Amino acid sequence: MTVFVPPRIDRAAAAELAELTKDQSMREEVGHFTKFSLKDVKRADLQIRMSGVLTQLDEWVETDTTKTGPGGVDAYITARHVMIAFLLLAKETSPLLVVNARDVLAYRLPLKARRYLELPPAPKHLDDEQAAKNWYNNVYNALRRILARVDPYPTFQRRDFKWRAEREKLIAEYDRDLYRVRKDRLDWFSNQLLEMTWQTLSAEIRSRRTRTDMTVDQTPVASYSRRGKAKLDPKTQRERKDTPVMEPETSWYHMNAAYRGTDKGQRSDFINGFAGNMGVLSSFFEEEGDPIPQLIMTYSLSTPNKNVDIELVRLARSMLDRNHEPGIVAADRDYWAHKRIERLHVPMRKMGWLPLTDYRSNNLGPQQGTDAGELNLLGRHLCPGTPSHLVTVAQDAKNKRITEATFDKRIGELQSYSLRVKESFPDGREKKMCPAHGPQATVECGLRERIEDAKYTDPAQRERMRIKSEKWKPRVRRADEPEDPPSVCTQTSVTFKLKDGLKLAQPLQWGTKEWHKSYKATRNASEGFNAYAKDPGFSNLKESGDRRMRGIAAQQFLTTFQLVATNFRVIMAFMRAEKERAKHAAAGTTPVKPERKRDKTGRSTYTRPGFGLVDLVLEPEPEDPIDEFASLEAIPEYEDGHEHSDEDHDQGPPPK
Structure with a gap:
């Protein structure tokens, strides 16, 4: 069995240490008690002055104070001194205690820094308790004078418990x-x-x-x-x-x-x-x-x-x-x-x-729209004929009913059905039009084509309305066309107020x-x-x-x-x-950005939601092609007052 012999105490060192401890000189070695340099003090002073808070604080004092006499002696410790002390403490990650701020101003500044700040002389002895108490009171009172100008609850006395x-x-x-x-x-x-x-x-x-x-x-x-x-x-x-x-x-x-x-x-x-x-x-x-x-x-x-x-x-x-x-x-x-x-x-x-x-679970489906009849979904005003498998894309992804690739594809398709902004106003109102209207249309819609065919009887004007970009565009299914077309379908444009759909609106399409x-x-x-x-x-x-x-x-x-x-x-x-x-x-080299460990291990809280392994919500079967202009059924009266007649129906489709 090994026997450990305790080391012998150096009696001479112990006696010398006891002598040094009598005047609390150990205080300089406990915690943060090193001297701040003049450069540190000047830097902190310039930063405080640069912010402009000292000048504004003086204005607040003049605003709040009613002078009734010549006033007393100026305080030795000012707001400038207190802020510099707390800034120095914060930079060295020391506790922001009043006693620590007192120590900075009383003991931790060299002579040149004290002269720069125009501080009173430092206490001659560290064991002078009365001097330490006086410095503490001066620092505390200076801090209270600052807080008295910014305290929103000045009548709350926080020295005792209140029932x-x-x-x-x-x-x-x-x-x-x-x-x-x-x-x-x-x-x-x-x-x-x-x-x-x-x-x-x-x-x-x-x-x-x-x-x-x-x-x-x-x-x-x-x-x-x-x-x-x-x-x-x-x-x-x-x-x-x-x-x-x-x-x-x-x-x-x-x-x-x-x-x-x-x-x-x-x-x-x-x-x-x-x-x-x-x-x-x-x-x-x-x-x-x-x-x-x-x-x-x-x-x-x-x-x-x-x-x-x-x-x-x-x-x-x-x-x-x-x-x-x-x-x-x-x-x-x-x-x-x-x-x-x-x-x-x-x-x-x-x-x-x-x-x-990001959206909550109850925000992933259709929200309440306006009288214009648009579909309010995922922060966008959409065509009311948007396919159902696109309407439920966010809910399907949340319930793991579609794969990630399908989700990305359908979210991209969903943007094509967004109403396009025609004009914006300073008060936040916006004029928007059907995505199938105009030469920059993003979708094709048989209902819109029949409405425009009935509205524009002049062949030349109708031909101009048929001019579209040659880029491929999805087509609204006949089964998804509204039976009673709302104003967003029948009018050239509709006006939305600032509050319409504002709760979930954001510049980027959610989910992309x-x-x-x-x-x-x-x-x-x-x-x-x-x-x-x-x-x-x-x-x-x-x-x-x-x-x-x-x-x-x-x-x-x-x-x-x-x-x-x-x-x-x-x-x-x-x-x-x-x-x-x-x-x-x-x-000429490229720095390699290290990957966060939580991203490597998949522990990031801002990852994309989990997706299904297979698609349980399928796209509808393509419709059989028919003559979209073979018949024009009940079309409501338009914004310009044009009503449909039998002559409009007899004109047939425009030449391709």
Whole structure:
């Protein structure tokens, strides 16, 4: 049996260590306590000043403050000092605690940096507890002065627990006009700092995209107080239990199934806190042109499960306020395919943003159309004579009743039956016409030919209407022609309002390979950034242990600096990749893009749906050719007032 003899203690080293510990000198070696250089401080100062938040903060102070006297002595610690301290902490991934910000300003700056910031002298001794306390109070008070200008709920005191009745009274009595002003200020503050990170890139990189495409999502941001509200009663909409809560504006964020614990009780399905609304810069296509860094461009905090659509509209409007050209906004099913069009789709479309989204199961079939009689399917206005096997293509793919090749073929054919835009108006209205009408027709239709033959009695005019492109086009089956032709079939064009079919409309045809490639690229950008920002080794956005302050204003203030630091890390990685691409370009070689492991193993959540092994839904048998103009049956009165007569019927088909 082996006997391990413990090593002998070096008594001299132990005595020397005990002597050094008396004055708390070990404090310099525990955690992040190294000195920041003057260059680090200048860089952080220039970044804060570049964002413009300090100037705007001074204007808010003047707006909110009524001077009644000459005022007191200027504060030693200002908003500029506090923001620089938190930005330095965020860059080195230290917890954003007030005590850490105090340590930065009191102990971690060299003499040249202190003179640059015009800070008071540092404490002479680390064991001077009174000096450390005074520095802490000054830093804390400076931070509270900042938050006082942007807190949407200034009447919420978060130092003690509040029972249900008290919380309901606070929420019922808070000033909603003041809330809107402070909410706008808070979001503006966050977005200006994020815009600063984008502006640090060179003009050449920023000009690689003429429009701004982004992907939006929500992510949980835990509050410092873990105790939340009780479950609501579905009838009374009041909490079932009278539980004490520290932060009335928080609520429970329901976690996605992918982030829950595997064992019951191992991890909660809910997090008490806030919903972080993020807009991440993304390329519409992953390989379109030269790459750009995927930065978070707009951000806000809100109460979970409240005003999700309004928060997205606010994010998009912030991008326009900063002169970004609107482009594509990719989002999951909880946004475009779920929310009311009056609150989300209409304001977004009026600003110029276009959606990219997936559909829910109940969106895969025909939706309610308009009086024009069109078929509203998969975000498109289609011909009412669209074949049934194309109408059910999405549902058949979901139920694995067709193969992938058949799905791709039928989705491609479906686009031929889309109504074609004839004219667009500034208010969002569009004139559309039958896909079988005009020289650029995409389908052939016997009903349309009979209607036009009856409408245009002049042989020369009728011949002009017969001129079509020679490209092959599918033909509407006689069995699919509507018995009572609607106005979309009988009129030259029909007018659709902005809201008609807007809920599911998107620029790319859902289900095509082009759509899937774009949706996967944008959603991966969003999920990838969220995971990077929530990484415990870096920003740790999800947990609140690194941000021990209460209230939505404090949490958004601190998380903004974490996201700014995350953007800078993304930019650094992007610039390293740029150098590698330049080396390959100089050598004439092509860099090999590594494939993600989840794509190799098929674990990506943005893959195409499973398909069947054989086709269970077959195409109808081809119809026997007949003379389409042998008879003209009841044709309704046309838009121009022309009525059909026996003479029209006797004219027969036009010459081939």
